[in-house]
Amino acid sequence: xxxxxxxxxxxxxxxxxxxxGSLTNAATLVSGVLVAVMAAILIVRFVFGLGAVTNLNDGYxxxxxxxxxxxxxSAFACGGFxxxxxxxIFNKGEYHPLVxxxxxxxxxxxxxxxxxxxxxxxxxWNFWHIFWPGYANPNSVMFEVALCISAYIVVMWLExxxxxxxxxxxxxxxxxxxxVLFFLVALxxxxxMMHQSSxxxxxxxxxxxxxxxxxxxxxxxxxxxxxxSIGYGVVLFESCVxxxxxxxxxxxxxxxxxxxxMLGFLAFYLVVRFGDLVWRGALGEAFKxxxxxxxxxxxxxxxxAPFLIVGSAGARRNPARLFLxxxxxxxxxxxxxxxxxxxxxxxxxxxxxxxxxxxxxxxIGMFAIEVLGYxxxxxxxxxxxxxxxxxxx
Amino acid sequence: MADNARxxxxxxxxxxxFLKGCAAAGGVAAVAATxxxxxxxxxxxxxxxxLGLLYDATLCVGCKACVAACKQANENPAEFSTVDKLWDTxxxxxxxxxxxxxxxxxxxxxxxxxxxxxxxxxKTSCMHCADPSCVSACPVSAMTxxxxxxxxxxxxxxxxxxxxxxxxCPFGIPKYQxxxxxxxxxxxxxxxxxxxxxxxxxxxEVCPTGATLYGRTEDLLAEAKRRLALKPGxxxxxxxxxxxxxxxxxxxxxxxxxxxxxxxxxxxxxxxxKLSGVDFEKVGMPNLPPEAAAAHSETIQxxxxxxxxxxLAVLGALTFVAKRNVHHDDDEGGADDKTGAARKGxx
Ligand code: SF4
Ligand code: SF4
Ligand code: SF4
Numbered sequence: 008x009x010x011x012x013x014x015x016x017x018x019x020x021x022x023x024x025x026x027x028g029s030l031t032n033a034a035t036l037v038s039g040v041l042v043a044v045m046a047a048i049l050i051v052r053f054v055f056g057l058g059a060v061t062n063l064n065d066g067y068x069x070x071x072x073x074x075x076x077x078x079x080x081s082a083f084a085c086g087g088f089x090x091x092x093x094x095x096i097f098n099k100g101e102y103h104p105l106v107x108x109x110x111x112x113x114x115x116x117x118x119x120x121x122x123x124x125x126x127x128x129x130x131x132w133n134f135w136h137i138f139w140p141g142y143a144n145p146n147s148v149m150f151e152v153a154l155c156i157s158a159y160i161v162v163m164w165l166e167x168x169x170x171x172x173x174x175x176x177x178x179x180x181x182x183x184x185x186x187v188l189f190f191l192v193a194l195x196x197x198x199x200m201m202h203q204s205s206x207x208x209x210x211x212x213x214x215x216x217x218x219x220x221x222x223x224x225x226x227x228x229x230x231x232x233x234x235x236s237i238g239y240g241v242v243l244f245e246s247c248v249x250x251x252x253x254x255x256x257x258x259x260x261x262x263x264x265x266x267x268x269m270l271g272f273l274a275f276y277l278v279v280r281f282g283d284l285v286w287r288g289a290l291g292e293a294f295k296x297x298x299x300x301x302x303x304x305x306x307x308x309x310x311x312a313p314f315l316i317v318g319s320a321g322a323r324r325n326p327a328r329l330f331l332x333x334x335x336x337x338x339x340x341x342x343x344x345x346x347x348x349x350x351x352x353x354x355x356x357x358x359x360x361x362x363x364x365x366x367x368x369x370x371i372g373m374f375a376i377e378v379l380g381y382x383x384x385x386x387x388x389x390x391x392x393x394x395x396x397x398x399x400x
Numbered sequence: 401m402a403d404n405a406r407x408x409x410x411x412x413x414x415x416x417x418f419l420k421g422c423a424a425a426g427g428v429a430a431v432a433a434t435x436x437x438x439x440x441x442x443x444x445x446x447x448x449x450x451l452g453l454l455y456d457a458t459l460c461v462g463c464k465a466c467v468a469a470c471k472q473a474n475e476n477p478a479e480f481s482t483v484d485k486l487w488d489t490x491x492x493x494x495x496x497x498x499x500x501x502x503x504x505x506x507x508x509x510x511x512x513x514x515x516x517x518x519x520x521x522x523k524t525s526c527m528h529c530a531d532p533s534c535v536s537a538c539p540v541s542a543m544t545x546x547x548x549x550x551x552x553x554x555x556x557x558x559x560x561x562x563x564x565x566x567x568x569c570p571f572g573i574p575k576y577q578x579x580x581x582x583x584x585x586x587x588x589x590x591x592x593x594x595x596x597x598x599x600x601x602x603x604x605e606v607c608p609t610g611a612t613l614y615g616r617t618e619d620l621l622a623e624a625k626r627r628l629a630l631k632p633g634x635x636x637x638x639x640x641x642x643x644x645x646x647x648x649x650x651x652x653x654x655x656x657x658x659x660x661x662x663x664x665x666x667x668x669x670x671x672x673x674k675l676s677g678v679d680f681e682k683v684g685m686p687n688l689p690p691e692a693a694a695a696h697s698e699t700i701q702x703x704x705x706x707x708x709x710x711x712l713a714v715l716g717a718l719t720f721v722a723k724r725n726v727h728h729d730d731d732e733g734g735a736d737d738k739t740g741a742a743r744k745g746x747x
Contacts (some may be wrong), residue, residue, distance in 0.1 A: 058578030065575045066495070068563035076591035098725045129561020129576055129583045136540040140625040142558050143540065146698050149564050150539035151705060197711055201704075208700050212568045214531050214667075214693030215686060227700060354572050355684070357492075373706060 023107050024393035026386045034252075035382055038375035045372025046392040048365045049126060060365040061227050066358020067349065069127075074348045075121035075370050078206050081156065082234045082279075082340050083114020086245065087163065089238025093268065095192045102261055107170065108249065109242050111390050114163045115377045121160050125375055139229060141348050148208045155202035162195045174388050180339035192370070203234035210347050218351035219289035225279065225345075232276040233310075233340050239269035240313075240336030247330040249391060258392070263323045266313075266332060273313060273336070282305070302342065302350045309339030407673055441702055443668035443695040444531035446617055449588060450550035452671030453604060453612055454620040456627065457683070458513050458655025459638065460521040460611035462501055466603035470499035470525075473591055473602035492524075495577035495586035499525040499603055500550040504683045513655055513677030520676065521685040523612060525603070526573045526588035527663060528552050528671035529692070534565035534574055536694035541587075543574075548619070550671050551592050570667065570693070571685055590671075600642050607640065609652070615643030617671045624661045624673050631652040667692040 052060045061165035063070050086109035093099045094106055127133050136142035137153045144150050167182065184191075207230030210217050223229070243262055250257040284290045293303050312335035317323045349360065362370075385391055471478070471488060474497045478488035489574065490497040502524055507517035514520075532552050534543045542559035545552050554574075561583060565574040577583030591601045599605065604614035620643060630636050632654050640648040656677050663670035666688040674685065681687055704710055 015636060045465065054581060056577075056579055056581045056583055062576075063578060065492075065566055065572065068566035068576060095722045095725045098721075100725075127562075129563060130556075130559050130576075133540070133558065136558055136560055139540075142542075144538055145705075146536050146701060147539040147564070148697060148701060149537065149562060151701065153539060166472075189722040190719055192722040192726055195716055196718050196722075197715045200714070201711060204704070208697060209564075211695035211700060212537050212693050214533065214568075214570055214696075215688060216567075224696060224700060227704070349667045352567075355686075 022393055023173075023389040023391060025105075025174075025389055028384060028386050030383060034266050035379055038379040038382075041368075041375035042379065043370050045369050045375070046283040048369050048372075050090060051261070051365070052126065052369075055187075057127075059321075060363065061370075062360055062363040062366060064358060064360065067352070067360030069348060070360060071362045071366055071370050072123060072127040074344060076373055077120045078344050078348060079122045079341055080116050080123070080373070081206070081243055082203065082237050082344065083337065084113040084120065085199060085203065085234045086241040087111075087113030087166075087236030087238075089197060090242055091166075093194055093265075095189070096196060102265065104258065105246070105261060105265070106172045107167075107243055107392075108245065108385070109238075109388045110163065110167050111381065111384055112241065112245055112377075113323050113382050114160075114167050115162060117156065117160050119373050119376060121156060126369065148205050148212065151239050152202045152209065152393055155198045155205070159195065159198040159202065162191055162198060163287075166191050166195055170384075170388050170390060171325075199234070202226065204231040206234075206344075207231050207347070210236055213352065216352055217347065218292060218299055218353065219282070219287065220292045220299070220345075221347040221351045223289075225283045225326040229276070229280060229283075229343070232279065233343055234271060236272040236276060237336055237340040238267050239265055239272070240340070242270075243329045243333030244337060247326055249385070250326075253385075253391070255391070257326045259324060259326060259329070262329050263320075266317045266323050266329055269336070270313060270317070273310060277307075277310060280310075291364060299346075299351055302346050306339055306342035306346055307343060309335050312336075312339075378398075387390075404708040423564070432482060441695050441698040443690065443692045445531040446669050447547060447550045448618070449548055450530075450617040450671045451530075451615070452550075452617040452620055453525075453590075453601060453614055454624055454625075454643070454674065455523040455672065455674045456600050456611050456613070456638075456655070457521055457523075457674065457676040458657065459609045459707065460501065460523070461609055462503065462521045464501050464654070465606045465608060466523070466612055467497075467499055467501060469602040469606040470486060470588070471497070473594060474498055476586070493573065493575055495575045495583065498586055499523065499573075502684060504678055515678050515682065518678070520678040520683060521611075521678065522685070523603075524571075524573075524684070526552060526590070526672070527571055527674045528590060529667055530670065531668040531692035531694045532666075533568040533570060533692070533694050535570035536697055537564040539564065546592075549590075550594070551590045552587075553589050553592060554585055561585075568693075570688060574634060574670060581746055600645075604641060610640035610648075610650070613639060613643055614641065615645075615667055615674065619643050620673050621661065624664075627654070628659055628661070632656040640695065665690045668695070 017350070020105055057063055061070055061072070090102055090109040092103050094102050125134065128134060137150060138157070166188070168184060170179050172178070172184070204227035210222065210226055211224070243266060246258055246262055249255065276313035293300050314330040316328050316335065317332040322328050429608065453647045468488065469610050470532055476498070479490040479494060481489045483489050490500060493500050502522050504520040504522065506515060506519070509517065509519045511518040512520065528551055530550070532543070532545055534550060535545050539562065540558050540560055543552060544555070561576065565585060566576055574585045574587045576585055591599065594600065594602065601614045604612045613623070623639070623643060634654050635651050636654050637649050638652050640650065654715050657675055658677065658679060662674040662676070662680050662685050663672060668690065673682070676683055
């Protein structure tokens with residue numbers, strides 16, 4: 008499907024193909040156990056209530072199930088959207104081999120985030136109210152987030168379905184889908200733009216409870232820009248991990264220019280971020296001797312780090328550096344979201360929150376499902392670009 | 401890949417498309433920037449017939465009759481914090497405690513309503529905001545503001561238990577019942593369930609000193625301002641129960657008020673108003689600007705999503721661009737399948 012533009016690097020990648028190999032190995036077994044533990048904890052949660060397994064309280068009504076599993080999880084799942092945007096909207100066809108693996112990670116990230124929401128809902132059986140005209144409240148940021156994420160999950164499964172059609176030899180279905188693929192791609196770009204920005208807007212109504220370092224009308228833009236650059240960071244990370252785990256060659260010729268695009272988004276983000284802080288006169292908060300200020304600097308150091316790690320063209324040729332830059336960016340995104348939702352959130356004296364062990368195990372279990380699913384699908388379905396021997400190219 | 405033939409495509413073509421993509425993105429940003437001014441959502445004001453409470457901390461004797469009455473009126477269970485579990489002793493409002501009298505203490509605690517070496521009381525219950533954060537936050541309209549009375553009402557049958565209202569409220573009022581698999585949100589609804597048989601807020605009904613007074617917020621605000629104008633230490637008449645209801649007034653000394661009616665303008669105003677002798681922040685009432693956070697939040701939402709114009713415009717632009725860039729696959733589908741199959745064969 009990829010279109011090689013004349014300026015692109017020499018073709019070294021084939022059509023997507025299953026990696027093959029066994030499905031029982033250390034990684035899948037450990038993941039399986041973690042998923043079973045999660046299931047046990049969730050039974051307790053649904054029988055006895057949220058208080059039985061979490062440390063949630065009325066000062067911190069949202070814990071890691073919301074902030075990590077949904078807010079951070081979905082940002083990590085932005086690789087698919089970020090790469091698809093590059094390929095189809097900015098017409099950078101040479102990145103095409105990255106689309107499917109990135110889309111797969113996104114598919115999992117989002118689907119699990121959607122399911123994870125249910126664990127956290129105190130009155131989950133009413134969940135459908137969000138989509139029901141008589142109940143839905145369009146003024147609510149959460150309504151918009153829920154609607155867009157749900158729609159996006161459906162769109163992504165459709166976008167990804169050619170993989171299944173190929174596997175099961177349904178050429179007809181694939182052909183039909185391809186006719187409308189351009190529309191799915193457009194939808195698959197607008198929807199994440201909408202809800203990734205709105206995940207930031209969620210904080211606006213919390214008003215003065217959010218530290219001025221994070222409470223700004225520009226939250227939607229900040230969250231959108233970081234979601235996109237995290238998306239590229241995740242692709243760097245995931246490509247390197249997949250390469251080493253499956254002993255494949257790294258697509259450096261693609262990742263290298265991708266890292267440059269990523270730095271571009273990041274530079275724009277940092278200008279907006281600090282411009283806003285200075286303009287609102289909120290930067291003073293960052294120089295107070297508080298944990299919150301420290302967290303702010305860690306967050307921004309992580310966003311600056313990629314410039315130091317892969318700032319030069321030479322450095323971008325080094326896979327280890329690409330990997331590190333991806334990780335730094337992902338962690339920066341983690342901190343921005345943790346800071347906004349938990350560390351910079353202050354409901355008054357006497358409240359504190361740290362996740363309980365069962366809470367952590369559920370989050371870890373969700374991650375394990377992702378790893379498990381990724382392994383099964385890449386080994387059995389045509390997702391990763393087929394390895395082409397250099398001699399043949 | 402199957403479309404190696406396309407490699408021959410001239411470079412200019414791709415660059416032009418790239419620029420087109422950039423132009424579309426730029427257009428999106430432009431729409432976003434200009435939309436901003438057009439649809440700012442102003443902070444909402446109290447409805448004219450708004451009902452509420454006036455809590456005067458200088459009149460409060462800390463008897464907590466209102467706490468007990470509120471428990472009873474809402475059929476809430478007792479909550480214990482002492483070892484013997486003899487009395488209802490909640491330490492904060494909760495999913496089962498909608499009203500609490502909290503205490504301020506300083507130094508020797510000698511003088512009532514003095515900031516230094518003094519003590520004071522403060523009522524904690526829903527403020528019934530003019531522009532409530534909880535209502536704006538709630539995705540399923542389980543929190544609603546009554547258009548006539550302005551009372552902020554909760555409907556458990558609609559609620560999904562997301563606790564966004566808990567996070568959003570600047571006063572920390574909505575509380576969730578974490579100990580139950582079917583937990584609800586608990587909060588004061590101004591005893592709206594008691595009005596049909598002629599009753600009003602239980603906390604105001606039982607208050608022996610009129611420190612908690614029920615009535616139309618407009619009247620309560622006038623009453624609050626009357627008190628602020630009185631001379632501290634002089635004797636004046638104070639109504640009890642319901643302002644404008646049966647006369648239960650009595651005479652008492654005028655307190656040493658801070659010249660501020662809390663709730664007159666905070667976040668656009670609240671329907672529960674408060675007077676205090678001690679600085680409001682010190683007794684746990686946050687310093688809030690006159691514009692409501694809900695207005696900021698909804699301004700962003702309406703700017704971006706008003707009439708879904710922007711998303712549709714962006715979708716249109718992106719569809720146009722994507723249609724030109726997503727080529728294939730009619731010619732490729734078969735080829736892809738073959739390579740996929742071939743690959744499997746190799747393994
Ligand atoms: S005080 Fe809190 S719960 Fe009550 S109306 Fe205002 S925002 Fe809602
Ligand atoms: S917990 Fe219930 S009332 Fe509160 S915002 Fe969520 S759905 Fe609305
Ligand atoms: S009005 Fe009713 S529910 Fe509200 S605090 Fe008073 S007694 Fe409790």
